[in-house]
Amino acid sequence: MKKSKPKISDEAELNEAHNKKMQKIKEARDKMMDSKTEEKGLIIVHTGAGKGKSSSGFGMIMRCIAHNIPCAVVQFIKGTWKTGERDFLEKKFSKECAFVVSGEGFTWETQDRARDIAAAKAGWEEAKKFILNPEIGFILLDEINIALRYDYLDIDEVVEFLLTKKPPMTHVVLTGRNAKEELITAADLVTEMSLIKHPFRDGIKAQKGIEF
DSSP states (O other), X not given: OOOOOXXXXXXXXXXXXXXXXXXXXXXXXXXXXXXXXXXXXXXEEEESSSSOHHXXXXXXXXXXXXXXXXXXXXXXXXXXXXXXXXXXXXXXXXXXEEEEEOOOSOXXXXXXXXXXXXXXXXXXXXXXXXXXXXXXXEEEEETHHHHHHTTSSOHXXXXXXXXXXXXXXXXXXXXXXXXXXXXHHHOSEEEEOOOSOOGGGGTOOOOTTTTO
């Protein structure tokens, strides 16, 4: 027979029970945090069908600037978009964050595979320079997963470079849908954005401050 939980009617007893529970949680968390002593540059992947992959990456750029960590962005694919983050960084923080646009638009807009491949490869060459630069601590490769998905870039080359050439303390974030399994396996941190609802499905177009 299942025992019923005792009722706590007195507010003081309720608070005491809560405090004891929180104290146990704190003790467990402090013990866990004491064991986390290692630091390393991370390979981070933001993927999935949901919104927020690039937004999260640019949010980390803001954090790096606040912590005086020099950073860089290489934007693949959506180069024709006039985005708020690009305007903001180029106008306000060009010294703190280098910004390179290698894409010429989404693949269905350019309709020129050879040009798309050339743009992606040019962007990857710039990305490698940033990653190897010891003065830059954080690099955002925005929408590179799209270039990898369409095989504009060699996934094995990208993964090998990140695993063998990236300086130990440099962070690299790679965004875009459909991240390849090789990249997910190589990464230290992978987040998949899930799509539950999106206004685009209801006929609402992309809006300033929300999508770009």
